[in-house]
Amino acid sequence: MAFKSVLISTLLHLSSAEVVDYSQYVNPLIGGSGPFEGLAFGGGDIFVGGVLPFGVAKVGIDTYESNVSYAVINGGWTPKGLVTGISMMHESGTGGAPKYGVVSQMPLLGSLSSGEGGGGINILDNRTYWQQRVGEDTARVGYFKTQLESGVVVELSGARHAGIMRYSFPTSGVEDNEERHVLVDLSHYLPQESGGPSSQAYLGGEIRLDGATYQGHATYEGGWNDGAPFTIYFCGEFDTAPDEAKTFRGRNTEPMARHHVFSNGPVGQAVFGPNAFTSNDTATMTASSGPMNDRVGAVFSWKAKTSVVTSRVGISFISASKACKFMDEEIPTWNLNDTVNAAVVEWNRDVFSKIQVATEGEKANRTNLVLLYSSLYFMHLMPSDRTGENPLWDSGEPSWDDFYTLWDTFRCTVSLYHLIQPESYEGQIRSLIDIWRHEGYMPDGRSGNFNGLVQGGSNADNVLADAYIKGLRGGINWTAGYEAMRKNAEVTPYNTFSSADPTASVKEGRGALDDWIRLGYVSVDGNTRCLSRTVEYSLNDYALSVVAAGGEGVGAAPGDADKYLNRSAGWQRTWNYDVTSRGFSGFLTPRLANGSWNATGYNPALCGNCEWDSITYEATPWEYSFTVPHDMQSLIQHMGGNTEFERRLDHIFQPNTSEQDLAANGAAITTIMNIGYALLRFFMYLPLNQNQPPLTASTTHPHSNEPDFATPYLYNYLNKHSKSVNQSRQLANQYFHDALYGIPGNSDAGALNSWLVWQMLGLYPIVTQPVYLLASPWFADINVTVNGDRTLRIMSHGSNPAALGHSGFYVQSVKVNGEAWDRNWLLHDSVMVDGGTIEFEIGDEPAQWEKGDVPPSPGHYVI
Ligand SMILES: *[C@@H]1O[C@H](CO)[C@@H](O)[C@H](O)[C@H]1NC(C)=O
Ligand SMILES: *[C@@H]1O[C@H](CO)[C@@H](O)[C@H](O)[C@H]1NC(C)=O
Ligand SMILES: *[C@@H]1O[C@H](CO)[C@@H](O)[C@H](O)[C@H]1NC(C)=O
Ligand SMILES: *[C@@H]1O[C@H](CO)[C@@H](O)[C@H](O)[C@H]1NC(C)=O
Ligand SMILES: *[C@@H]1O[C@H](CO)[C@@H](O)[C@H](O)[C@H]1NC(C)=O
Ligand SMILES: *[C@@H]1O[C@H](CO)[C@@H](O)[C@H](O)[C@H]1NC(C)=O
Ligand SMILES: *[C@@H]1O[C@H](CO)[C@@H](O)[C@H](O)[C@H]1NC(C)=O
Ligand SMILES: *[C@@H]1O[C@H](CO)[C@@H](O)[C@H](O)[C@H]1NC(C)=O
Ligand SMILES: *[C@@H]1O[C@H](CO)[C@@H](O)[C@H](O)[C@H]1NC(C)=O
Ligand SMILES: *[C@@H]1O[C@H](CO)[C@@H](O)[C@H](O)[C@H]1NC(C)=O
Ligand SMILES: CC(=O)N[C@H]1CO[C@H](CO)[C@@H](O)[C@@H]1O
Secondary structure (H helix, E strand, O other): OOHHHHHHHHOOOOOHHHHHOOOHHHHOOOOOOOOOOOOOOOOOOOOOOOOOOOOOOEEEEEEEOOOOOHHHOOOOOOOOOEEEEEEEOOOOOOOOOOOOOEEEEEEEEOOEEEEEEEEEOOOOOOOOOOOOOOHHHEEEEOEEEEEEEEOOOOEEOOOOOOEEEEEEOOOOOOOOOOOEEEEEEEEOOOOOOOOOOOOOEEEEEEEEEEOEEEEEEEEEEEEEOOOEEEEEEEEEEEEOOOOEEEEEEEEOOOOOOOOOOOOOOOOOOOOOOOOOOOOHHHHHEEEEEOOOOEEEEEEEEOOOOOOOEEEEEEEEEOOEEEEEHHHHHOOOOOHHHHHHHHHHHHHHHOOHHHEEEEOOOOOOOOHHHHHHHHHHOOOOOOOOOOOOOOOOOOOOOEEEOOOOOOOOOOOOOOHHHHOOOOHHHHHHHHHHHHHHHHHHHOOOEEEEEOOOOOOOOHHHHHHHHHHHHHHOOOOOOHHHHHHHHHHHHHHHOOOOOOOOOOOOOOOOOOOHHHHHHHHHHOOEEEEEEEEHHHHHHHHHHHHHHHOOOHHHOOOOOHHHHHHHHHOOOOOOOOOOOOEOOOOOEEHHHEOOOOOEOOOOOOOOOOOOOOOOOOOOOOOOHHOOOOOOOOHHHHHHHHOHHHHHHHHHHHHHOOOOOOOHHHHHHHHHHHHHHHOHHHHHHHHHHOHHHOOOOOOOHHHHOOOOOOHOOOOOHHHHOOHHHHHHHHHHHHHHHHHOOOOOOOOOOOOOOOHHHHHHHHHHOEEEOOOOOEEEEEEOOOEEEEEEEEEEEEEEEEEEEEOOOOOOOOOHHHHHHHEOOOEOOOOEEEEEHOOOOOOOEEEEEEEEEOOOOOOOOOOOOOOOOOO
């Protein structure tokens, strides 16, 4: 702490007394594994490595997990996987098939084989060089270190579009003449180990050597979002001139649809070019893939005396020379520490210091500090700020990628960006609109410069409405924003026949718009995911009504706001009062296009496999029946009034409410249902027990997945704030830990982590409304920098501050801006624009302190 503080304060030109190094509380490994020890399966799918906030480069190791059925290598890093490379691009927290893991290096120790059947390392066959790791990896903000079984120590860090890697080759215990190499393999990417149509593919590339430097490009396609091919340019350099540098090429043996490859052949051997250090024939220093999709790359080799080799690599979507420029400018020295320290400064300045709590003294609780600052870290790994790096069009607008996906982040992540990252957030929204302008639709998911996939609604609508109603203007063209939203609401996107769901588009827009416009609901015989899409489209259209209320200012026609408000009540058309479950009446229920219910044998606790072809996606109808944030008043009425609503909420937090014995399905299923739907995706490839998993405390617990994020806070709509605090606190305590298995399922680009940040602030945002529900903060004193340079101060008096996270957290009274407050919610303007204060008086016992109006239902509509 002392060392770093001084260093950082020097860099920031501040006195050390003013500067806190919050980065020391970040554990970048939270979420690195799931319930099965040593496996990433069911965990956060997080990226681990060198990265800046919203950085383009995410530099980290890629691995192979030998238990292929359980392999989840989406983030590259896995607890025990074999290292196959160190690459420059990753996603963080995503499910489905991996994306990226490209622009790689791999340090090799030993001789390379040549010719058929040669021994040693065959650079075309990763099984001959992949590496176990020795001991524990070290991961800090801006720094990662691992030791390979070969003895090579890898350290790395990341800048905005560049990375630096230091390879320390062993100096003892190896033969003096053991060769040292760094492999650059353009055909390296993160595969879907279990195969399938969503796996990425390498489509070719070119590499050119020039002394100790190399540059080129390569093209990849696929991944979970069914991405179009994208080309990434790179530029790399070594601090120590190699003794040999050779290009190579080899046959591509990957089975690939629509591409020339060497089918069903052996892996074969690479053919090397001449040593670039003895040849002046530049043509022979270039390797390109050609029409046969050949694998190409280069090997740099050093004599045994060289013990440390440092490399820096830049990437660009525009050109290799731009990649070189990034490399030179962003990593100006060969000292890895310089890049690490610059990263720490940037993370502290631009992210962690936005939420300040006491880090020392009796008020500080280290575990809670770790949970807070790690959660902030994970929600700033994505999306990626690619401004100036858009290869598709040049509009001068900010350019962002890796929205993966808005379905995950619209609920509460973006609302936090709005508060603490207003500039970046404005850029994200401008980029969403710019994508509509040039490609026809705003994305829900987007990665590798390509829209996809859409899991439910067109949730960019919710994001835009949330920003609009809270007054975000800046450089956003709201006329264009509203036009983009109208496209979502009015034009059915072409079907691109995704393998995920070939029945309608999942690339962008609303695939079930045909039903929605014609019927006012999504029918079970017309479309997949009928119930979850019905509730999501309802909120999407509420979002349109919010922006349409801007009238001429946004180019809305008179009547638009009413029209979309009317449409936002569509969920009521799939509400069947007669369907009962567990003694509760009234649920979202599948309805045929002819208007009849299809309720025979229907159990709202079941959803098939909760997948693309089910009636609901990644949550049961039980859960989706709670997700109408714009009209809670109608929802409570539909559920039978306040008492019934409360009883139903209570029920989903009860343990062991299942209808059938879960144990019969095996331990794995039981555990899977405890941690959410990340694993269900996997199980769709297995012969799943056809007795569908029943509703249990765990299948419905609000952390199983995003649709349930707001559910524990809904007691506020009954003026039973203490129950919201209690339920949400229990969930946070049960499922979030400073541990490898420290989040309940995929981090989903930081969506889960942002849920925890709100929980710790004692607030929860209601998306598309300028409304925050009050909960109870985990710290006695929190200063949040809002709206650029204003301070929202949240205080909690009267309890043991260190214990606030788990006991003595019941609110007795509240003051907002110094005045007594009798409502369990507040409006954006009151404290988020000019700053302000919220003070909680805390005690050990629940109290019904709120006597004022319940939170609003601005989308209240009766059909
Ligand atoms: C290892 O290489 C093979 C052959 O190119 C490839 O199919 C596979 O996806 C690679 N595995 C990993 C984990 O990179
Ligand atoms: C893969 O891991 C799962 C979960 O730990 C285990 O049940 C299964 O036996 C493993 N399979 C193999 C082949 O090791
Ligand atoms: C390569 O060419 C340069 C000048 O064109 C010359 O100085 C150098 O000696 C040559 N190197 C080799 C290995 O031929
Ligand atoms: C880098 O920093 C570490 C401590 O953080 C120190 O041990 C190491 O000596 C430094 N290396 C260089 C080359 O400055
Ligand atoms: C929050 O800001 C106030 C006013 O500047 C200051 O007195 C207080 O110490 C700060 N609290 C924390 C935890 O930084
Ligand atoms: C805003 O977008 C609208 C709709 O595309 C366009 O007509 C208008 O020119 C844009 N305004 C500005 C200032 O760019
Ligand atoms: C609401 O929408 C329905 C279905 O399109 C329509 O029949 C009804 O007239 C609308 N109501 C109003 C007030 O616009
Ligand atoms: C709708 O179709 C179903 C199945 O064909 C049929 O049983 C039902 O009677 C129809 N309802 C109406 C209102 O036509
Ligand atoms: C829930 O069921 C498990 C397994 O049968 C049992 O160990 C546990 O005590 C039960 N919990 C409650 C609250 O009934
Ligand atoms: C610190 O917080 C953790 C997690 O909320 C809790 O388990 C621990 O008891 C707290 N420590 C103290 C001293 O209250
Ligand atoms: C007419 C129709 O679509 N009926 C369906 C109702 O739902 C059951 C499954 O619960 C289907 O088997 C029917 O085909």
